[in-house]
Amino acid sequence: MKKPSTKRFLIGLLVMVVVVLGFLAPLPQYIEGPGAAFDLGKVVAIKNHPDKHSGEFLLTSVGIAQARPFTYLYAKLNPHYSIESDTNVTDGQNTAEYNKVQNFYMQSSINEAIYTAYKAADKQVTRKYKGIYVLNISKKSQFRHVLRVGDVISKINNRQFKTSNGFVNYVKHQRVGQKVTVTYIRNGKQQNVTEPLIKIAKNHPGIGITLTDDITVKSQIPIKVNPGDVGGPSGGLMFSLQIYSQLTNQDLRHGQKVAGTGTINNGGYVGEIGGIDKKVITAKRAGAKIFLAPYIKPNKEILKLEPDHKTNYELAKETAKKYAPDMKVVPISTFKQAISYLKNN
Numbered sequence: 001m002k003k004p005s006t007k008r009f010l011i012g013l014l015v016m017v018v019v020v021l022g023f024l025a026p027l028p029q030y031i032e033g034p035g036a037a038f039d040l041g042k043v044v045a046i047k048n049h050p051d052k053h054s055g056e057f058l059l060t061s062v063g064i065a066q067a068r069p070f071t072y073l074y075a076k077l078n079p080h081y082s083i084e085s086d087t088n089v090t091d092g093q094n095t096a097e098y099n100k101v102q103n104f105y106m107q108s109s110i111n112e113a114i115y116t117a118y119k120a121a122d123k124q125v126t127r128k129y130k131g132i133y134v135l136n137i138s139k140k141s142q143f144r145h146v147l148r149v150g151d152v153i154s155k156i157n158n159r160q161f162k163t164s165n166g167f168v169n170y171v172k173h174q175r176v177g178q179k180v181t182v183t184y185i186r187n188g189k190q191q192n193v194t195e196p197l198i199k200i201a202k203n204h205p206g207i208g209i210t211l212t213d214d215i216t217v218k219s220q221i222p223i224k225v226n227p228g229d230v231g232g233p234s235g236g237l238m239f240s241l242q243i244y245s246q247l248t249n250q251d252l253r254h255g256q257k258v259a260g261t262g263t264i265n266n267g268g269y270v271g272e273i274g275g276i277d278k279k280v281i282t283a284k285r286a287g288a289k290i291f292l293a294p295y296i297k298p299n300k301e302i303l304k305l306e307p308d309h310k311t312n313y314e315l316a317k318e319t320a321k322k323y324a325p326d327m328k329v330v331p332i333s334t335f336k337q338a339i340s341y342l343k344n345n
Helices: 006-024 069-077 086-090 095-120 164-172 236-248 276-285 300-305 312-323 335-344
Strands: 029-039 044-046 056-066 082-085 125-137 152-156 179-186 189-196 209-219 223-225 257-260 290-294 328-332
Touching: 029 069, 029 086, 029 276, 044 236, 056 236, 056 276, 069 082, 082 086, 095 125, 095 209, 095 223, 095 236, 095 335, 125 179, 152 164, 164 209, 223 236, 236 257, 236 290, 236 335, 257 276, 276 290, 276 312, 290 312, 312 328, 328 335
Parallel strands: 056 257, 257 290, 290 328
Antiparallel strands: 029 056, 029 082, 044 223, 125 152, 125 209, 152 179, 179 189
């Protein structure tokens, strides 16, 4: 029996190495594409208010994974996928920070959805403001060695405010270089740190953090929402619809699979999100015939900066026309508008 030549062995080894690297070698980009669709009837549980009606409210997601050579090539050739920079996806955060922020966004969207749905259903619910949630910290911030992503700032110079706007406006009226004392909560413990303010956008003084409101809600009728490993803020509208339909026992789906996306705030307004074209494909694969898409009419300033600007609704409709012609895309600006559409259609 002939032994394999050294040359053939080395070629085989090289091919194997190329294949392994093609599948496993990480690149400094991410691949975004259609994700999964989840039946919210299996996610939301309200005491004595089960989901009795047929059909499904679908929460659609975007799949995100770090690029590898082969997946990078696949994304280049597939119109449903896009290649995004690390900065666009993680904003420079490490994996732990990114996941923490995405989980916070999801919990915040659930809280706002509970508040919106319970108020619309005329059920008792309260909303409590806890403080500023730290989403990111600038490398220029003098607080960067102390504050961490996930901390909640409750006071500045021993002053409390009812919204993050109150904090921001207070800091704007201080001076660059002026020291301020920040009171923050981490793992349930309150701590203080004093550092100088830095110059941020438009030469205003600032701490140097990306922030959002941290709120909790409490309802008279107990509710549990378990989104699993899904993160981000874009499920607000669909969570609101699922919760409202269970609280009121209204058949809003009429036996259909209704997909959609969009943030929700305490005023019931629906906000735009990223990756809506990919979510349309996700909805199509899940069998949805209706897709609720956020619509915010662009103002003159946006159109001046982006002459080719497309709203979420326009991009979703364009995608559906090309890849899911049987799907009806509906523009939604408010929660009430979504309810009205579903009741009458």
